[in-house]
Amino acid sequence: MIAEEVEKAAKLIKKGIQRDAILKRIRGYSPLTKEDIFEIAKARIRAAGKFGELTNKLFFDEEGLRYATPEIVARYRADRLKCGIIADVSCGAGAQLVFFGLTCEKVYGVEIDRKRAFLAMLNAKQLGLGNVEIIVGDALEDATIRKVSDAEIIFSDPARPPSEEIRTMENLFPNPLKVYEKYREVTSEMAFELPPQMPPERVKLSGLSGEKEYVSLNFKLNRMALYTGELAEHDVSAVSLPSEERITSEDERIKLERGELRNFLYEVDYTVVKASLLENLAGKLGFDGILVEQDSRRVLLSSNEEYSSDFLRRYEVLDVVPFSTSEINRKLRKLGARKVTLRFSLSPKEYWEVRKKMEEGLKGEKWFYLFRIGKKGVIAEPIR
Numbered sequence: 001m002i003a004e005e006v007e008k009a010a011k012l013i014k015k016g017i018q019r020d021a022i023l024k025r026i027r028g029y030s031p032l033t034k035e036d037i038f039e040i041a042k043a044r045i046r047a048a049g050k051f052g053e054l055t056n057k058l059f060f061d062e063e064g065l066r067y068a069t070p071e072i073v074a075r076y077r078a079d080r081l082k083c084g085i086i087a088d089v090s091c092g093a094g095a096q097l098v099f100f101g102l103t104c105e106k107v108y109g110v111e112i113d114r115k116r117a118f119l120a121m122l123n124a125k126q127l128g129l130g131n132v133e134i135i136v137g138d139a140l141e142d143a144t145i146r147k148v149s150d151a152e153i154i155f156s157d158p159a160r161p162p163s164e165e166i167r168t169m170e171n172l173f174p175n176p177l178k179v180y181e182k183y184r185e186v187t188s189e190m191a192f193e194l195p196p197q198m199p200p201e202r203v204k205l206s207g208l209s210g211e212k213e214y215v216s217l218n219f220k221l222n223r224m225a226l227y228t229g230e231l232a233e234h235d236v237s238a239v240s241l242p243s244e245e246r247i248t249s250e251d252e253r254i255k256l257e258r259g260e261l262r263n264f265l266y267e268v269d270y271t272v273v274k275a276s277l278l279e280n281l282a283g284k285l286g287f288d289g290i291l292v293e294q295d296s297r298r299v300l301l302s303s304n305e306e307y308s309s310d311f312l313r314r315y316e317v318l319d320v321v322p323f324s325t326s327e328i329n330r331k332l333r334k335l336g337a338r339k340v341t342l343r344f345s346l347s348p349k350e351y352w353e354v355r356k357k358m359e360e361g362l363k364g365e366k367w368f369y370l371f372r373i374g375k376k377g378v379i380a381e382p383i384r
C-alpha cells in the first residue's frame, strides 16, 4: 500500500504537478504522513544514480538518501563483514543493512529516528529479507545493547553534519568512541564508517585503533571505514571499487623524487593520497619514475614505463608546449584534435571559457587531454 502511494506520488511529481495538489491525491500510512510519502517519492526520483536496479524497490526520506551507502560500496562492505550475526547500530533507512541481510545469517538494525527505522523495516521487507530485526532506540542505551548482545560484529555508520571545517569524532552520532566503549563487552570486532576526509593519523589520535580502509568508487574517494579487533587486516589500506584492487601500508614503499616529465603521465586516484599510501602504490607497482606534481587536488607521476592499476589514469605524452592558449590551439590543430579535456584546476565557469578557446577551429577527429605543469602545457592521449 505504501509502495503504491509512493509510486503514485512519484508519477505526479514527474508530471510536474505541484506539491499541494499531490498531497490532496495521496494517503498517509501510520507512522508515515502524506508529507512523508511525498518526500519519499521525491527521494526515490533522486536515488536513481545511487542504487541502480534496487532504486524502484527501496524507500528513503531526503536525509536518509543523503546518508545512504551506494550499492557497490554496500555490497563490498557486506562481503567483508560476512558473519553469523551482525548489528548495524545506526542503520538509517537501511541501504547498508539490507546488504548485510544478504550476506549474514541474522541482522539487527538499530535506529533512533522512528520513521527512518520504519523505512529500514520496509526496505528489508521489500527485498524479502526475513532475517532482519529492527530496533527503534538509542544505540548507546544499555537496554538496546542487551537486545543485540549475541552479535558477532557491531557496525556503525554515524550521522554527521553536512559540512564542517575539520571532521571530528565528537560531531558524529552516535559517537564511535562511545559505541566502542559500550559494545566492547559484546564483541571486539567492530567496523565504523568515518568521514573519508580524516587522514589516518587523525583517526589514530582519536583513540580508536584498527585498520583504516579508504574506499574509492570509480576513481573518487567515497568512504573510509575503521575495522577493529580481528577484523583489522592492515594498518591502512585503500581499495578501488568495483575492481577491489587494494594497496596497503604493508606494501613495499618507493620514495618518489621530483623530476622532468617522461613518456607516460599518470594521474593518481586521490584516495591513495588521502590514505597516505602514495609511496606504497609506487612500491607495489615497482614504479620507476618521478613525481611531477602534487597539490591538494591532484597528483601526477611520470615514467618511461607503462604501468597498469585502477588507482591510475594513464596517458601518453604527445607534446609539451609553453602554456599559452594560441600555442596550445595551434598544436592541437596540428595533432588532428577535435576536443580537449582540461585536467588542471579551474572553476566550472572558467573551465568552459578556457576550453572553448582551446578548441576554437579544431576540425580533426581526436580527443586529447591537457595538463598544466608549471608554465608548460602537456598534451596527452589516454591509454585505455
Ligand SMILES: C[S@@+](CC[C@H](N)C(=O)[O-])C[C@H]1O[C@@H](n2cnc3c(N)ncnc32)[C@H](O)[C@@H]1O
Pocket (backbone or CB within 6 Å): 064, 067, 068, 069, 089, 090, 091, 092, 093, 094, 095, 096, 097, 110, 111, 112, 113, 116, 137, 138, 139, 140, 157, 158, 159, 160, 173, 174
Ligand atoms: C549515516 S546514517 C546511516 C546510513 C546507513 N548506513 C545507510 O546506508 O542507509 C546514520 C543514522 O544514525 C542514526 N543515529 C544517530 N544517533 C543514533 C543513536 N544514538 N542511536 C541509533 N541511531 C542513531 C541517525 O538517525 C541516522 O539515521
